[in-house]
Amino acid sequence: xxxxxxRALCSATAGLLRASEALAFWxxxxxxxxxxxxxxxxxxxxxxxxxAYAAVTLIGLPERYLALRLRxxxxxxxxxxxxxxxxLPSMDRALxxxxxxxxxxxxxxxxxxxxxxxxxxxxxxxxxxxxxxxxAMALAMQDWR
Numbered sequence: 669x670x671x672x673x674x675r676a677l678c679s680a681t682a683g684l685l686r687a688s689e690a691l692a693f694w695x696x697x698x699x700x701x702x703x704x705x706x707x708x709x710x711x712x713x714x715x716x717x718x719x720a721y722a723a724v725t726l727i728g729l730p731e732r733y734l735a736l737r738l739r740x741x742x743x744x745x746x747x748x749x750x751x752x753x754x755x756l757p758s759m760d761r762a763l764x765x766x767x768x769x770x771x772x773x774x775x776x777x778x779x780x781x782x783x784x785x786x787x788x789x790x791x792x793x794x795x796x797x798x799x800x801x802x803x804a805m806a807l808a809m810q811d812w813r
Contacts, residue, residue, distance in 0.1 A: 674748075674778055675748070675749050675751070676749075677778065677779075677782060678745045678746070678748040678749035678778070679745070679746070679749035679750075681741075681742075681745045681782050681785060681786075682742045682743075682745035682746040682749060684786070684789070685738050685739075685741055685742035685745065685785060685789060686742045688735075688738055688789050688792060688793070689735075689738075689739070691735075691792060691793060691796045692731075692735035692738070692739075692792070692796075694796055694800070695728060695731040695732070695735065695792075695795065695796040695799055696728070696731075696732070696735070698724055698728065698796075698799045698800065698803050699724065699725055699727075699728025699731070699732070699799070701803075702721040702722075702724035702725045702728070702803060702806070703725045703728075705721050705806075706718065706721050706722060706725065713810065714809060714810070714811075716809045717806050717809040717810045720802050720803070720805050720806030720809060721803075721806045723802050724799050724802050724803045724806060727795055727798055727799045727802065728799065730795055731792065731795040731796060731799060734788060734791055734792035734795060735792060737788055738785070738788060738789055738792055741785045741788065744759060745782075745785070747759070756775055756776075756778065756781075757775050760775055
C-alpha cells in the first residue's frame with residue numbers, strides 16, 4: 669500500500685469513528701436520564717423498573733469508556749491522515765510515553781488498527797443498543813408494583 673492510500677484509509681476511519689459520536693450522545697443521554705429518574709423517583713418505582721434504570725446507568729459506564737476510546741482513535745487516525753503524526757511507530761512511542769500502550773516495539777499494521785477500531789465501534793453500538801432496550805423495558809415496567 670502506498671502513502672496516499674494509507675492517508676485516505678486513516679481519514680475515512682477517522683470520519684467513521686466521528687460519526688459514532690451520535691451514538692455516544694444517545695448513550696450519555698440514556699445514562700443521565702436513568703440516573704435522574706433513580707435520584708428523583710427511585711423510592712416510588714417498582715423493583716423491576718428500579719433494577720432496569722440502574723442497569724441502564726451501569727451499562728453507561730463501559731459505554732462512556734468505549735466512547736472515549738473511539739474519540740481518541742478518531743483523533744489519532746485524523747493525525748495520521750493529516751501527517752501531524754509522522755508514522756505508526758512514532759504514534760506508538762507517544763502512546764507508550766502517556767502510559768496508554770505497552771511494547772511500542774511490536775508495531776501492528778494499519779489494517780489491523782482500522783479493524784480494531786471498527787470492532788471497538790461495534791462494541792460501543794452493542795452497549796448503546798443494550799441501554800436502549802433496557803431503558804424501554806424500564807419505561808414499560810414503571811407502573812408495575
